[in-house]
Amino acid sequence: MSKTTQPARVLVTGGAGYIGSHVVLALGEAGYDVLTYDNLSTGSRKAVLAGDLVLGDLADRELLIRTLEEFNPDAVMHFAASIEVGESVSNPLKYYRNNSVNALNLLEALRTAGTGQLIFSSTAAVYGNPEQLPVFENAPLQPINPYGASKMMTERFLADLTQADAAFRYVSLRYFNVAGADPASRLGQDYANPTHLITRALKTALGIFPKLQVFGTDYPTLDGTCVRDYIHVADLAQAHLDALRYLAAGRPSAIFNCGYGHGFSVKDVIAMAKAVTGLDFTVEETGRREGDPAELIAGCEKIRRELGWQPCYDDLEMILRTAWDWEKKLAAAKP
Numbered sequence: 517m518s519k520t521t522q523p524a525r526v527l528v529t530g531g532a533g534y535i536g537s538h539v540v541l542a543l544g545e546a547g548y549d550v551l552t553y554d555n556l557s558t559g560s561r562k563a564v565l566a567g568d569l570v571l572g573d574l575a576d577r578e579l580l581i582r583t584l585e586e587f588n589p590d591a592v593m594h595f596a597a598s599i600e601v602g603e604s605v606s607n608p609l610k611y612y613r614n615n616s617v618n619a620l621n622l623l624e625a626l627r628t629a630g631t632g633q634l635i636f637s638s639t640a641a642v643y644g645n646p647e648q649l650p651v652f653e654n655a656p657l658q659p660i661n662p663y664g665a666s667k668m669m670t671e672r673f674l675a676d677l678t679q680a681d682a683a684f685r686y687v688s689l690r691y692f693n694v695a696g697a698d699p700a701s702r703l704g705q706d707y708a709n710p711t712h713l714i715t716r717a718l719k720t721a722l723g724i725f726p727k728l729q730v731f732g733t734d735y736p737t738l739d740g741t742c743v744r745d746y747i748h749v750a751d752l753a754q755a756h757l758d759a760l761r762y763l764a765a766g767r768p769s770a771i772f773n774c775g776y777g778h779g780f781s782v783k784d785v786i787a788m789a790k791a792v793t794g795l796d797f798t799v800e801e802t803g804r805r806e807g808d809p810a811e812l813i814a815g816c817e818k819i820r821r822e823l824g825w826q827p828c829y830d831d832l833e834m835i836l837r838t839a840w841d842w843e844k845k846l847a848a849a850k851p
């Protein structure tokens with residue numbers, strides 16, 4: 517692998533988490549030298565399937581700088597963050613601390629160590645309730661929850677830094693609803709208290725939860741439930757590798773939506789979960805969850821055009837099937 521055309525060494529913050537671990541594995545398989553930096557607050561050591569793990573917190577500037585100086589990465593991928601919309605409404609300061617302040621620490625450490633390329637895990641939550649769907653990257657940023665606001669702030673840090681310092685370039689990837697698991701079931705989502713719809717539905721099918729609640733049936737959508745653009749985690753991992761190549765080719769800083777360009781309602785997802793598992797489970801319709809936009813669908817032409825991203829799993833059934841294989845494996849491993 518030539519260093520001039522492709523970064524060989526990648527530091528991954530949050531590489532022991534759900535999305536980070538899939539990307540670490542994809543990097544390892546593609547021949548990159550990868551190092552994970554993670555405090556294991558939600559991630560797991562056994563999810564790091566390529567390279568070593570540094571047990572560290574983003575608040576620990578000295579360790580961050582030492583790790584960067586010793587590993588000397590060509591690029592950093594920054595996943596480590598708090599990610600739950602509902603929790604961000606009840607505990608906003610946690611989100612500003614973990615997602616904004618800690619990102620600032622990381623950027624300062626990158627400058628000290630002289631690391632010039634960053635790929636940032638941003639989110640569709642920066643758009644809030646978009647005025648137009650699909651929502652494109654140049655739409656106004658109007659987050660309606662602290663989670664989206666905390667990520668928007670980091671995007672602003674990045675935009676200002678790249679203006680001030682031509683040696684620093686970044687790609688910000690705005691994820692829509694990431695779901696599914698490694699198709700070979702080596703990895704998947706494994707949180708102590710999962711809140712995401714697909715994981716909740718499958719764990720309810722397994723009997724781990726007594727029922728699945730539908731948060732709101734009075735949204736201005738076809739069936740009254742929220743619509744989301746679900747993207748398979750393996751396709752998202754590929755987008756990160758494409759972004760690395762983009763930066764390595766000397767291209768300018770850029771922002772890309774990561775989604776498929778079409779959405780499914782909460783009720784669509786539940787119907788597919790029942791079809792894929794072959795199991796019926798109790799569903800309870802209840803009130804809205806605070807902070808939820810009605811509908812989020814990605815305008816996704818830019819990432820295909822500029823990064824050459826070619827998704828392989830644009831199929832809700834495939835997303836549910838890989839997640840289901842993983843959930844069954846988890847359940848079999850836990851007493």
Ligand code: UFG
Nearest residue numbers: 601639640641692693711712713716729730731742805812
């Ligand atoms: N939902 C339920 N019942 C549940 C869980 C979720 O009805 O038990 C509903 C939610 O109210 C929402 C939809 O299912 O309408 C999807 O909710 P998730 O919690 O699975 O995901 P979010 O849309 O809240 O958030 C996710 C990521 C964010 C990201 C966002 C972008 O967690 O990081 O997608 O679309 F910003």
